Amino acid sequence: MKRSERLVDMVKYLLARPHTLIALPFFAERYDAAKSSISEDLAILKQTLASNQDGILETVAGAAGGVRYIPFIGKNYAREYLTELADRIEEPDRILPGNFVYLSDILGSPQDLRRIGQLIATKYAYSNVDYVMTVETKGIAIAQAVSRFLNVPFVLVRRRPKITEGATISVNYVASSSDRVEKMELAKRSLPSDSNVLIVDDFMKGGGTLTGMEELVNEFDCHVVGMSVLCETKYASQKVVDDYQSLIKITEVDRNKKLIKVEPGNFLEQTDFDRF
Amino acid sequence: MKRSERLVDMVKYLLARPHTLIALPFFAERYDAAKSSISEDLAILKQTLASNQDGILETVAGAAGGVRYIPFIGKNYAREYLTELADRIEEPDRILPGNFVYLSDILGSPQDLRRIGQLIATKYAYSNVDYVMTVETKGIAIAQAVSRFLNVPFVLVRRRPKITEGATISVNYVASSSDRVEKMELAKRSLPSDSNVLIVDDFMKGGGTLTGMEELVNEFDCHVVGMSVLCETKYASQKVVDDYQSLIKITEVDRNKKLIKVEPGNFLEQTDFDRF
Structure with a gap:
């Protein structure tokens, strides 16, 4: 197999498995090629990705080493998209x-979800995320998009009890939109402790x-590594969280005046884009 | 830029935009390369994808021509995965x-969702799908996975009225699991007629x-091109649809006997895999 053919297949293989360590011998066997050729292929791959600010190929040295593809978006591109x-x-x-x-x-657009997923996965690329969590319904699209680029599962918190998920743990919370106390719950088996x-x-x-959701994470004896939302909006009272990121902020909205500022x-x- | 570098970038670019026609001059300009070199690059790309049964690069001839990446999975691989x-x-x-x-x-696993999306997108690769439709909640993961590989938006039917989606059209249906008449609705602006x-x-x-959902599609003056589910299960009465695909079939399940057959x-x- 020629270098060019190997490269095409390698990119495809790595892109489908972000954040996963692939050992050099795996590629050597897959292409029936010498390890030295594979190393050269990967060097080309690494350089091309780096020069496009469009993902990193990390090299892990040693006997248990290999390469790992880390999706990320550069700051200029992020600003342009947002x-x-x-x-x-x-x-x-x-x-x-x-x-x-x-x-x-936007929550149903594959091209927007790809970029939103890449952005949030860029910020949390080195946070050792084990699970992405969201609450039904519209958060699912965001969770799935991030899950794809961090290559970890996502779990779905329910606002209403479901009979198809087995035993659950629930918490109460005050919904900012209604000021009412509501309940949310997560299937016990969906999230292992210490995640x-x-x-x-x-x-x-x-x-x-x-x-x-923070409280639910605590109830599962897990750790919150961060919180990201697609869109935040102005709020008359004090927000009850401060350590979060929003991709988009709606600063004004008035239906009577047909006015919306975003x-x-x-x-x-x-986000520390310079780490990359 | 060297051929190998161009190839790496091209694969990345095309994989992110399936089913989209990319004109040759676009690549020629992106890489500051002659059109003849780009044609050679694409020939390599085409051959490598074809030999792996892992997607097709379609060539569209003429002045408005270019290439289009069609994701697909070969039959053997599909059988193995299922x-x-x-x-x-x-x-x-x-x-x-x-x-x-x-x-x-499984509905939260990015690697399963990738394969599920590729499989359903393989079957409907040439059906001119404009929109993928599903009903909340767990169908969303499937819809989003398919939407990614067909590169068309997905729309979300609600079982309960929502105040954040504007005017809706609703239908009644009989849920097979409860035998009760229920209601589902979709935001009017989310689905243009004739899709x-x-x-x-x-x-x-x-x-x-x-x-x-079929009825809802009709109410929107749209056309159903097909129906796919991840999992079907045996059902005592006659099923009310017959033209559908299931990836997985549960043929027996008995909690008392701890028995499940799939x-x-x-x-x-x-699925006609030979078209490819």
């Missing part, structure tokens, strides 16, 4: 009665739902 | 009270939910 996304959300047609904002098109959990959601107002959230400042 | 998946589901621990089966781990819709879901018993569903017979 600015463009904010512009798209800044359409008066999106304002629904009650000043809610229609985002379902590192990244919490994500589509929308955040006061942070009540995020706080509920800007990139605090994600750009809170 | 057999292995059936084995994993055949664990007595998965049987919940009421003979429900725990599948949440081709692929319906997917995680689980199917009698097919009542699928029928409800096999690949009708997907393999119903």
